[in-house]
Amino acid sequence: MGRSYLFECVKCGYRASVSGRSDRGPHLAVQTIHCLDCRELYDAVTELKVPVAPGATLNQWKLKPGPFDSGPDETPAPTFAHALNVLVVGSDKPLAWKKFRRRCPVSPRHRIRTWQAPGKCPKCGAFLDGSGLPARIWD
Numbered sequence: 001m002g003r004s005y006l007f008e009c010v011k012c013g014y015r016a017s018v019s020g021r022s023d024r025g026p027h028l029a030v031q032t033i034h035c036l037d038c039r040e041l042y043d044a045v046t047e048l049k050v051p052v053a054p055g056a057t058l059n060q061w062k063l064k065p066g067p068f069d070s071g072p073d074e075t076p077a078p079t080f081a082h083a084l085n086v087l088v089v090g091s092d093k094p095l096a097w098k099k100f101r102r103r104c105p106v107s108p109r110h111r112i113r114t115w116q117a118p119g120k121c122p123k124c125g126a127f128l129d130g131s132g133l134p135a136r137i138w139d
């Protein structure tokens with residue numbers, strides 16, 4: 001079961017509702033990230049259970065990246081909110097885990113680091129207070 005916690009900065013008032021670690025529910029896995037460009041904490045979707053279409057392959061990697069490609073052509077990870085909206089629960093279709101590279105939901109070019117509680121405020125660098133109570137139970 002996945003849970004988000006409320007983290008609050010007593011110094012600058014920054015608040016984030018994130019899991020504060022890598023967390024996983026039956027249909028969704030997230031890792032909290034710190035985006036150095038946005039100066040925000042996010043729960044990045046790392047894995048999502050998706051229905052397997054008959055005959056379709058989950059492997060969408062290009063075989064040969066062109067010389068100007070930065071790398072494999074990846075399906076961008078959905079945002080956490082979007083992933084919750086599309087969660088397939090109680091379906092009798094076959095499901096498979098689809099993995100995503102951790103990225104900032106604003107831009108894939110942003111530099112991110114994984115963030116683990118107890119950790120520092122992305123705005124001011126003070127340690128964040130976690131309430132210890134789940135702010136949200138999501139899967």
Ligand SMILES: [Zn+2]
Binds near residue numbers: 012013125126
């Ligand atoms: Zn702060």
Ligand SMILES: [Zn+2]
Binds near residue numbers: 036039107110
């Ligand atoms: Zn960002």
